Amino acid sequence: MMYRKQFLLLLSFALLASCEKDTQVSGNIDYLGDSNLILKQIPVHYKYAPIFQDTFNVSESDHFEYTTKLDSSEIRLLFIGDKEYPLYLTSGSELLLTIERSTFPKNVKVDGYEEDWDEKYTDYLTAITDLEKKIPVEEEKIKTGQDNDLLKISEKKYELAEQYLKGTPLQDYYLKAIGEHLVFSIRSVEYNQRFYENFNPDSARKAIFAEADSLNFFTIASLKAQRAGIRDFAHYYARTFGIYDSVKTVYGMDLSEYDIKRVAYEELNEKRIQVLDHMKSRDALAHAKMYLIAERIGEQPLEKAQPSYESYLQNFSDYPVYTQFLKNFYKDIKSVSPGEPAIPFSLPDIDGNIHTMDDYRGKFVLLDFWAGWCQPCLEEFPHMKDIYDNYSRDELEIIGISNEADSLVWVQDLQHLNLPWPQLYGGDGFDEETFKAYKGGGIPFYILVDPDGKIARYNDIRASFNFTTVFDSLLEEHNQTTE
The missing domain is CATH 2.60.40 (Immunoglobulin-like)
Incomplete structure (x- = not known):
C-alpha cells in the first residue's frame, strides 16, 4: 500500500x-x-x-x-x-x-493575445484619468463633512471598468473598481454620522450590503481581485460603529490610528468578523477569514492570535494554500517575538560609517523604521525627542532606519528634521533587508531590543502613547536583575 x-x-x-x-x-x-x-x-x-x-x-x-x-x-x-x-x-x-x-x-x-485586450486596458486607463485625479480631492471633502461627489465618481469608475474590461482576462480590474467604490461607501458612513445629526448609520450599512450583494462583491472571484481581500471593507465597516471616536474621547484626540487599533482591537475585530456572514460560498469564507486572521497575527501578540489561528487550520484544512501561508506567517512572527534574538544589521549613517546591532549591546535600543513620506512617522518625532532627553545613553539609544527608496531624499529629510539619534540608511522601501527580516508590514514600525540583544517588544510601543510606561517597567526590571 x-x-x-x-x-x-x-x-x-x-x-x-x-x-x-x-x-x-x-x-x-x-x-x-x-x-x-x-x-x-x-x-x-x-x-x-x-x-x-x-x-x-x-x-x-x-x-x-x-x-x-x-x-x-x-x-x-x-x-x-x-x-x-x-x-x-x-x-x-x-x-x-x-x-x-x-x-x-x-x-x-x-x-x-487572442483579442485586443491590451487596447481595451489602455482605453480604460485613459477613460479614468480625470476620475483618478478627482478622487483624492473628494476624499478630503468627505472627511470634513463637505458636499462631495466621491461615490458618484467611484461608481462611474467601475462602470467604465465594466464597459472596457468585464468578460476579459483583465476583469479583475472591474471587480477591483467595485471594491474601491464599496470601501468609499462604507467609509462615508463613519463621516456622515459624525457631521449630520439625523443620519441613520444602520440604514446606510444595510443599503451598502445590499449594493455589495447586487454587485457580487462577497464572491471568491471578487475577493481575490481586491488589493487587500476583505480587509479594507471589514476595517472601515468596524469604524462605522463610533469605536474610534469613543477611544479618542477617553484617551485624547491626538491618539494615532495605530494606537486606537491596539486599544480597541477586540471590539473592532468583533465588528469585522460580522462581515463574514455575507460570504457567498465556502471558498469566499475561507479566503476572507484567512485575511482577517493574518491581520490578527500581524497586529496582536501571538497568544491572542493563536486560538483563531489554530481554529482556522482545523476547520479549513481543505485549503492548503491558505493554511500553509498562515503557518509560514505565524512561524515568521514567532521568530521575531519578545525573547528571540534581535536581527543583526550593518548599515551606513549619513557620513558612510557602518553601524551594527552589536555596537549597541548593553543598553536598550529602540529601532525606528521610517520614511519622510510617512506622516505618522514624522508625527512621532517630537515625542521621541522628549524621550531621548529623558533617558541617558547608557539606558536607551534610538536608531532610525530609513526605508526611503531615494538616498538623496533621505539626506534632505535629515537636514530639516534635526533628529539627535543615529540615523542609518536602508533604502529599498518595504523591501529593506532588516525591515523584511523583522516581518514589518508598514511604517512606522518599532522594535525594542534589550541590553542582552534580545527583542523586548515587537511593534506594540509608541512614543506618543505608551512607550514611557512600558519602558520604565522594563528598565526597573533590568536594573533589579543586574544589581
Missing part, C-alpha cells in the same frame, strides 16, 4: 510537470534608464506573503526576453518603478510587448 501511494504521488507530479509549457515574454522598451523591468506574481496576501518576482535583462538595444513555465493561465504584474501593468499569461503562449516608458502603463502594445 505504501509503495502504491508513493507511485501515485510521483505520477501526479509527473503529470503536473508534463502539463507545464514554456511561456515567453519578449519585446522592446524605448527607454528604461536606471529603473528595472520586473515581473511579479500576485501573492496570496497583499502584505504578509512572500513576493516572487523576476527582473528582465534589458539589452543595450532596449530588447528583453523572458521565459517561464506555466500549467494554466494567470495574471502577472509588470512593474517599472511603482507603476504596474497586468499581463495575461497562458501556458505555451508567446507575447511580444512594445512599451513607451514615458506613458507607461498606458500604450503598452501586446501581440499574442
Whole structure:
C-alpha cells in the first residue's frame, strides 16, 4: 500500500510537470534608464506573503526576453518603478510587448493575445484619468463633512471598468473598481454620522450590503481581485460603529490610528468578523477569514492570535494554500517575538560609517523604521525627542532606519528634521533587508531590543502613547536583575 501511494504521488507530479509549457515574454522598451523591468506574481496576501518576482535583462538595444513555465493561465504584474501593468499569461503562449516608458502603463502594445485586450486596458486607463485625479480631492471633502461627489465618481469608475474590461482576462480590474467604490461607501458612513445629526448609520450599512450583494462583491472571484481581500471593507465597516471616536474621547484626540487599533482591537475585530456572514460560498469564507486572521497575527501578540489561528487550520484544512501561508506567517512572527534574538544589521549613517546591532549591546535600543513620506512617522518625532532627553545613553539609544527608496531624499529629510539619534540608511522601501527580516508590514514600525540583544517588544510601543510606561517597567526590571 505504501509503495502504491508513493507511485501515485510521483505520477501526479509527473503529470503536473508534463502539463507545464514554456511561456515567453519578449519585446522592446524605448527607454528604461536606471529603473528595472520586473515581473511579479500576485501573492496570496497583499502584505504578509512572500513576493516572487523576476527582473528582465534589458539589452543595450532596449530588447528583453523572458521565459517561464506555466500549467494554466494567470495574471502577472509588470512593474517599472511603482507603476504596474497586468499581463495575461497562458501556458505555451508567446507575447511580444512594445512599451513607451514615458506613458507607461498606458500604450503598452501586446501581440499574442487572442483579442485586443491590451487596447481595451489602455482605453480604460485613459477613460479614468480625470476620475483618478478627482478622487483624492473628494476624499478630503468627505472627511470634513463637505458636499462631495466621491461615490458618484467611484461608481462611474467601475462602470467604465465594466464597459472596457468585464468578460476579459483583465476583469479583475472591474471587480477591483467595485471594491474601491464599496470601501468609499462604507467609509462615508463613519463621516456622515459624525457631521449630520439625523443620519441613520444602520440604514446606510444595510443599503451598502445590499449594493455589495447586487454587485457580487462577497464572491471568491471578487475577493481575490481586491488589493487587500476583505480587509479594507471589514476595517472601515468596524469604524462605522463610533469605536474610534469613543477611544479618542477617553484617551485624547491626538491618539494615532495605530494606537486606537491596539486599544480597541477586540471590539473592532468583533465588528469585522460580522462581515463574514455575507460570504457567498465556502471558498469566499475561507479566503476572507484567512485575511482577517493574518491581520490578527500581524497586529496582536501571538497568544491572542493563536486560538483563531489554530481554529482556522482545523476547520479549513481543505485549503492548503491558505493554511500553509498562515503557518509560514505565524512561524515568521514567532521568530521575531519578545525573547528571540534581535536581527543583526550593518548599515551606513549619513557620513558612510557602518553601524551594527552589536555596537549597541548593553543598553536598550529602540529601532525606528521610517520614511519622510510617512506622516505618522514624522508625527512621532517630537515625542521621541522628549524621550531621548529623558533617558541617558547608557539606558536607551534610538536608531532610525530609513526605508526611503531615494538616498538623496533621505539626506534632505535629515537636514530639516534635526533628529539627535543615529540615523542609518536602508533604502529599498518595504523591501529593506532588516525591515523584511523583522516581518514589518508598514511604517512606522518599532522594535525594542534589550541590553542582552534580545527583542523586548515587537511593534506594540509608541512614543506618543505608551512607550514611557512600558519602558520604565522594563528598565526597573533590568536594573533589579543586574544589581
